[in-house]
Amino acid sequence: xRATSRRSTSGQSASFLSRPVPPGIxxxxxxxxxxxxxxxxxxxxxxxxxxxPGYSAAEVxxxxxxxxxxxxxxxxxxxxxxxxxxxxxxxxNQSDAAPAHFAAHPSGASAEPYRVVWNxxxxxxxxxxxxxxxxxxxxxxxxxxxxxxxxxxxxxxxLSSVRGGIYYSDTQNSVEFLVLVDAMTAQLFPINAQGxxxxxxxxxxxxxxxxx
Numbered sequence: 087x088r089a090t091s092r093r094s095t096s097g098q099s100a101s102f103l104s105r106p107v108p109p110g111i112x113x114x115x116x117x118x119x120x121x122x123x124x125x126x127x128x129x130x131x132x133x134x135x136x137x138x139p140g141y142s143a144a145e146v147x148x149x150x151x152x153x154x155x156x157x158x159x160x161x162x163x164x165x166x167x168x169x170x171x172x173x174x175x176x177x178x179n180q181s182d183a184a185p186a187h188f189a190a191h192p193s194g195a196s197a198e199p200y201r202v203v204w205n206x207x208x209x210x211x212x213x214x215x216x217x218x219x220x221x222x223x224x225x226x227x228x229x230x231x232x233x234x235x236x237x238x239x240x241x242x243x244x245l246s247s248v249r250g251g252i253y254y255s256d257t258q259n260s261v262e263f264l265v266l267v268d269a270m271t272a273q274l275f276p277i278n279a280q281g282x283x284x285x286x287x288x289x290x291x292x293x294x295x296x297x298x
Contacts, residue, residue: 130266134235134249136215137279138286141238141245146275150185152197158190159224160207162232163258173258174204177267184275199241202274206234208249215244216286230254232266238274244286248273 156178158171165173171190178188188202207224219239232255237247250270255263 129252130262130269131251132248132269132273134212134247135273136244136247136284136286136288137276137281138215138243138245138247139283140240140243141276141279141283143277143279146184146186149197149200152186153189153192153194154184154186155192155196155198155201156188156190156204157201157221158204158206159221160205160234161226162206162229162255165258167226170258174267177264178202178271180264181268181271183272199239201239202236203239204234204236206232208233208235212289214287214289215247216242218247219244219286232263234266234270236270236274246274246276246279247286 156171156175158167158174161167161170163170168190175188175190178184186197189196201219203218203221205218205221205224207226213235215237218235218237220242231251231253233249233251235247235249237244239245248270250266252262252266255266257263
């Protein structure tokens, strides 16, 4: 079980908003959502999955127990940006996909040069995974429906990336949003990364020019 002492460093309100959700809630949500027809429109839609040549499942396993910094750009909810970033990191910690700990504001040394970057205000056109890793700012934007890109980065280059979306979520604590973050985190850290890989400079949604 992951430690429950994680908290944001952005103050009392951020600490409250980024409080980890019990893993059982996410697991229950994953089981119940397909059974409720009226909620089917909230199921996350994943696309543009990409794994780059530098990705290594063994290297990911080597990050066990280390802290990976999470950077969040854009914000679809009416909460402080730092609090929202802490919530995204806390939600990622409920996933079993990666053995590492995720933090928007690491209290100690992070596992540099590794990072996870989320862009909740992406352009309408497709973007290259490396562009996500090289972000320094984004419009505050967001809103519904939620459209988001995420990339697992090593320095300025992407190791894996995915695009996701949901039609609606009341808050950053809603089941729909928790399931979205969980599903995208799993795609960023695939256990079996065999098969074709693509260049991090190739735009998502575009056909690969050649296999690696």
